[in-house]
Amino acid sequence: MRTLKASGNASLSTDPEENGHSEAVSEFSRDVIRGLTSPRKTLPCKYLYDEAGSLIFEQICELDDYYLTRTESEIFSKNLPAIAEALGRDVTMIEPGAGNCEKAQPLLAIMDTPRCYIPIDISPEILLAAESRIETALPGLQVQPVIGDFTMPESLGEKTAENKEVIFFPGSTIGNFTWEQARTLLQGFGSRLSAGDGLLLGVDLVKDSVILERAYHDDQHVTEAFNKNLLQRINRELNGDFDLDAFAHKAFYHPLRQRVEMHLVSLKSQRVNIDGVQIDFEEGETIHTENSHKYTLETLETLLADAGFHPQQYWTDKNKHYALCYADFA
Numbered sequence: 001m002r003t004l005k006a007s008g009n010a011s012l013s014t015d016p017e018e019n020g021h022s023e024a025v026s027e028f029s030r031d032v033i034r035g036l037t038s039p040r041k042t043l044p045c046k047y048l049y050d051e052a053g054s055l056i057f058e059q060i061c062e063l064d065d066y067y068l069t070r071t072e073s074e075i076f077s078k079n080l081p082a083i084a085e086a087l088g089r090d091v092t093m094i095e096p097g098a099g100n101c102e103k104a105q106p107l108l109a110i111m112d113t114p115r116c117y118i119p120i121d122i123s124p125e126i127l128l129a130a131e132s133r134i135e136t137a138l139p140g141l142q143v144q145p146v147i148g149d150f151t152m153p154e155s156l157g158e159k160t161a162e163n164k165e166v167i168f169f170p171g172s173t174i175g176n177f178t179w180e181q182a183r184t185l186l187q188g189f190g191s192r193l194s195a196g197d198g199l200l201l202g203v204d205l206v207k208d209s210v211i212l213e214r215a216y217h218d219d220q221h222v223t224e225a226f227n228k229n230l231l232q233r234i235n236r237e238l239n240g241d242f243d244l245d246a247f248a249h250k251a252f253y254h255p256l257r258q259r260v261e262m263h264l265v266s267l268k269s270q271r272v273n274i275d276g277v278q279i280d281f282e283e284g285e286t287i288h289t290e291n292s293h294k295y296t297l298e299t300l301e302t303l304l305a306d307a308g309f310h311p312q313q314y315w316t317d318k319n320k321h322y323a324l325c326y327a328d329f330a
């Protein structure tokens, strides 16, 4: 049985029935009950990504309406040599929330002798599949996957060598965090870094609300399936009895908060049982499942400065829908 590095003390087996599994389930249970018994019902968006959720997210990335992945990919493919040059040589790249690692691979392939790649994700299945793909495609590169929650500083580990390190954080994942959470998260990333290290960050920019809302409420209902998978996951893992047809997917842009909010709306007054706990819903009451904050280059610069990063270069698409930023850590 192969073991992976896990955040925390122990190494993690590739067999999900072993070691950290029951601990993870009880943390999931605690977070779900806490979120659904709070005055405004909410669920942490990281739980959207179990194995099924990660696969649905890959389908979302293929949708025409979901311009984010397509636009970010265009920016990468047009600017790959310049981005690789900004990152420098002999770099250790750490990717929190790496998912299928598809964005890192072409970048690592063109970088000047990258030393090591450390993808971190809470979804072990998708990370394991990506690890073997990258090792085959880029023999010679050290790949050290970590299964863990990147909001926990221990999942990033400590810097152990002198070479430059770059945190790679694409996919607008930063958008899932409020301003204060994003600053704390970036400061946590900074705690691993030293002066001269860097951050390559992908952010979605403020734009027309019609484009934004379509991206999170697509005609093919894939985002709806992604959102409702969270209820299915609770039914599966926590002995829940959510009736998926009694909830509707809702996504809207909140212009003041500059974010798209994703919710599940109870279509009737109903009671749901989870792990023996009864949760009552009124008709129209929602569970807030995800935020996707949008930035301007100015708000992004302020956020980065607050967390100790200094933007050096931006790459955007022709419509200015999305931006990649390389920032130095000082």
Ligand SMILES: C[S@@+](CC[C@H](N)C(=O)[O-])C[C@H]1O[C@@H](n2cnc3c(N)ncnc32)[C@H](O)[C@@H]1O
Pocket: 045, 046, 049, 054, 057, 096, 097, 098, 099, 100, 101, 103, 120, 121, 122, 123, 148, 149, 150, 151, 170, 171, 172, 173
């Ligand atoms: C929006 S996807 C982005 C995936 C990939 N980086 C990309 O750009 O396409 C978010 C990824 O982060 C992972 N994730 C979300 N919250 C996490 C957390 N708190 N800790 C570790 N991984 C997390 C999910 O499993 C998923 O693979």
